[in-house]
Amino acid sequence: MLEKFKIHIAQNFPFFDGKKMLLATSGGLDSMVLLHLFQQLYFDIAIAHCNFQLRGIESFGDQNFVQNYALVNTIPIFVTQFDTKAFAADYKISTQVAARELRYNWFYELLETEKYDFILTAHHADDNLETFLINLSRGTGLEGFTGIPQQNDKVIRPILSFSRQEIENYAKENGIQWREDSSNASDKYLRNKIRHHLIPILKELNPNFISSFQKTQNYLQEAQVMVEDATIMIYQQVAKEQGDGTIHFDLKKLQQLPNFKSYLYQWLKEYGFSAWDDIYDLAEGQSGKQVFSAEFRLLKDRNFLILSPVNFVTNEKEFLLDKEQHEVNIPLKLSFCKVSDISAVSNSAIFVDEDKLQFPLLLRRWREGDYFQPFGMEGKSKKVSKFFKDEKLSLLEKENVWILCSNDQIVWIVGMRQDDRFRIENTTKNILKIQLG
Amino acid sequence: MLEKFKIHIAQNFPFFDGKKMLLATSGGLDSMVLLHLFQQLYFDIAIAHCNFQLRGIESFGDQNFVQNYALVNTIPIFVTQFDTKAFAADYKISTQVAARELRYNWFYELLETEKYDFILTAHHADDNLETFLINLSRGTGLEGFTGIPQQNDKVIRPILSFSRQEIENYAKENGIQWREDSSNASDKYLRNKIRHHLIPILKELNPNFISSFQKTQNYLQEAQVMVEDATIMIYQQVAKEQGDGTIHFDLKKLQQLPNFKSYLYQWLKEYGFSAWDDIYDLAEGQSGKQVFSAEFRLLKDRNFLILSPVNFVTNEKEFLLDKEQHEVNIPLKLSFCKVSDISAVSNSAIFVDEDKLQFPLLLRRWREGDYFQPFGMEGKSKKVSKFFKDEKLSLLEKENVWILCSNDQIVWIVGMRQDDRFRIENTTKNILKIQLG
Incomplete structure (x- = not known):
């Protein structure tokens, strides 16, 4: 030897x-x-x-x-x-x-x-x-x-x-x-x-x-390496890794493959999924259905399967913000500061009349039945769900929206739209700038 | 049951x-x-x-x-x-x-x-x-x-x-x-x-x-179907099916894959090849080397592997053409007809002075050492091999060129260039049009 x-x-x-x-x-x-x-x-x-x-x-x-x-x-x-x-x-x-x-x-x-x-x-x-x-x-x-x-x-x-x-x-x-x-x-x-x-x-x-x-x-x-090659090539055609850490699988493209289930299996096995039949059903099932592994979930959202970490959504939590707080870091970074005038307006910052607010403010997820008065709509009320629909938010995106409330009234759909009721008016004495990020 | x-x-x-x-x-x-x-x-x-x-x-x-x-x-x-x-x-x-x-x-x-x-x-x-x-x-x-x-x-x-x-x-x-x-x-x-x-x-x-x-x-x-998927996807990236029935595999692209041998095997097995080691060596070997199966051959030509039917090349054959023949079908379609004047000139038709020709004409493959006087080069001689090189012909393309000769002189590199010696002149009495296809 x-x-x-x-x-x-x-x-x-x-x-x-x-x-x-x-x-x-x-x-x-x-x-x-x-x-x-x-x-x-x-x-x-x-x-x-x-x-x-x-x-x-x-x-x-x-x-x-x-x-x-x-x-x-x-x-x-x-x-x-x-x-x-x-x-x-x-x-x-x-x-x-x-x-x-x-x-x-x-x-x-x-x-x-x-x-x-x-x-x-x-x-x-x-x-x-x-x-x-x-x-x-x-x-x-x-x-x-x-x-x-x-x-x-x-x-x-x-x-x-x-x-x-x-x-x-x-x-x-x-x-x-x-x-x-x-x-x-x-x-x-x-x-x-x-x-x-x-x-x-x-x-x-x-x-x-x-x-x-x-x-x-x-x-x-050799065959196994070729299977991995195919897995990667099809992934590149079908999957899109979003900046927010989720992955969107395009079902229209995916379902053109007669063996799309094989690919789903290859992609998802490393995320700890095991309910394969449920996952395959998901691809053909109703929007809004989801399947969980220990740490991930797969959500059917119209023409997409969206993979995200389970802890991505913290629906149940609410956060109270005191008047003295100038900054929040959890669940998202917000800063509050008094300003003398309105500067550049953007989605990431709003200006409100501080005296209209009732502290502590509440930061929470949106709920079915939420109404608000979108800024610029002359005091008309709108269902938040309708607003989301018009903005074409995916289910997952909706779930990740935070709402800033004052005494049960919506002040800001954070990062998206301010409420009309708390806007600056001619009579405003104290301007508060609330800034995201 | x-x-x-x-x-x-x-x-x-x-x-x-x-x-x-x-x-x-x-x-x-x-x-x-x-x-x-x-x-x-x-x-x-x-x-x-x-x-x-x-x-x-x-x-x-x-x-x-x-x-x-x-x-x-x-x-x-x-x-x-x-x-x-x-x-x-x-x-x-x-x-x-x-x-x-x-x-x-x-x-x-x-x-x-x-x-x-x-x-x-x-x-x-x-x-x-x-x-x-x-x-x-x-x-x-x-x-x-x-x-x-x-x-x-x-x-x-x-x-x-x-x-x-x-x-x-x-x-x-x-x-x-x-x-x-x-x-x-x-x-x-x-x-x-x-x-x-x-x-x-x-x-x-x-x-x-x-x-x-x-x-x-x-x-x-399922794995086997994915192997076939990969085989097809990589083929589409690397192989080009030519109009002439050959397939060109781009070695530069192919060799970027660490497992390119697996793909060569998958593509070529249906053509009856079995000398796999020779084929894998070919990819890294000298230009001009080739491997045969019963009906196909694989030729290394610079950055390509070229797959073609074995009978694609009939090097050894020569064909004599009588003066009375107005048409040839083998090894390629040529027609001869007397015309009164020169009409549209193209690569697929030439006009020659019939009286300069010596019948029977000979149709054969080119040989190392062939010379001719390319039309339009004022009677200068050129090696056919040099002409091919300038025209950037692949090895396989060279092998498939036919040469029309009269008494050992080249009349036409068929489909490519006429010889100057048999061209029409002011003194020409009988114009012969030789047409390809």
Whole structure:
């Protein structure tokens, strides 16, 4: 295996020359073989060992084993211990996910602080095959079939194209010692079943199975990248990221695609949505309907689906403003100052007769049934909802409007229109300028 | 199964109402169950049976069995016999591919002539699963994992979501009879191994395996459509179909994509190419290099890959033209006629002094070393290759130029430039107009 390995390294990782390598070493068969192989190559290597403290005394046994190996072989070593279970509980994730998170965070930290170039892990071909078959048995999408890549940023798997058999043989031939890992029992049951019963049949049907499987997986990886290409290209045609942090999906364009649901799925999965049927119905459903994930919501608004953070809307809140306050920052930035005359009028500033106001002022969302007297309409009343309609506000935009009130009367539809009742008149003595932003 | 089947039909094929169905019926278990199910639905059905004559007396036994069933049940029946082996030999295809080709051609013919609406086949969930695992064992790309679709144009598989077990149970419960098919032994060996050894393990690992596998396959089908979307979108950005039947791929645009090889593969596979490494090298290789498939060639020409039919170029051929010929059609259309005066001059017609010509004229490709005296250059000689370069002709365009010669002297670079030596002069008595197209 060593000769094949050397050629493999030269062909696949020509950039290894002169680099400093951090080898993730659990003490198990695969990582001990990887370590032994790299010792033969005289690279500038170090060992990184994580003690996840998941198997009590056994975990410390692994740690001692690896530390001892490093000592005997005079290899620099970094060791850390994690309270994996507490971390998993804190973040409500599985122990497995927690361990991965902790491990890679620490590896990347070490790269930085200790000036190493790459992290090397000992995944091999059978790992990918087993994961493929585990995912097949459970049901999966294309992502579940593409496997771990040979390189992902600074993490490199130099023996990913080698089989378990080759690795075992190498260990035997070179008298390599390792620690058996008894963890991960539930996954191991499935993995062992697959390893001992499924894979031998596949290898019997095709003696070159492992190598043809690697080609298969390469093809699937290529297909996955093309799926991502399509996802991005269609996104560029259909989605518009607004300045306010929302994304508008143009349904007219989207629904021209017979497979628009596939694209919605690809775009929205990273926002934590899971009610896919509801989302697909939304596209064809009534304006105003919405679907939520933990942190996002998708709103159907006429010809658009609008994606926004859930906390984007704080409908329930009201804010009181005292007379002495000269500035507000929450829920939006407003400043109040006395002026002697009216200067430039704009949507972002109004001038009111301070003596007509009754403090504290109230800043709130609009409500169904709100009326006001739009400035410049000679005292005529208008429903706020009608005003919004005339201004062609989307549902989301409406929800984000703030209303400044004095004693239940609207003073300002903030940023849009002042009320006539509080305007400056000839008799006004104290002019208050209220400025947005 | 009947109740589940009825619901399935109502939900998935609401358009079946009032339609006429042609049931592909081999006489095997699956097709006899499909037939029995449709008899319970009182659809307007007929049987279509193909006798491929691949198993001698057995094939005729199947035919008799199906014909007898149709007679007893008073179902209209269409039967045909194919010389499948001869067809396969004629077209150099496998017996299996030949049988499929013959079968579907005949089905579609029947739809037309006998006014049926749909062809129904009896593929079921285990067929797709077995094919998936066969392809996995051999190595495949995403296409090999997507399975047969439930509907493909007018071919519908109404029991594709039912398992073999359900079908067998239904056959038992309803005392349905069928013929065992002993054909396809080689594929059957693999299929049986997979059916009896692999699939039971997968079902043991996950009792809902068949249904989660169907979801898996749906996801993969969606991914496959997105791959096709990407293939088309990138093609539109990179490829230009020329009027002359060639396709030019812009390498500068193409190579901006890190995965451009995936796209080349998708575009070119249907042209019968297989030397993929050579093709990928071509993209980075020297101008003038080319790769061939049986019927096409791909030529690297500066910043382009040019795809053209192989027979596009007939370099070796020369054509002699007699004085009596007034028209040529091969290798291109030329007409000769005497005129009294020069009319409109264009690239597609020249006027020459007939008496300067020496018949027969010769029509041939250009050769390295060809010289001519371009019209309007006062008798100066020029290398044809230099002329082409100045005209910015691509390699392929050069190869497609024809040259008209008289006694080894160039008269016309057809469609491009006349030679000065054969032009009309004051002394000319007989004017010959040579017209292209």
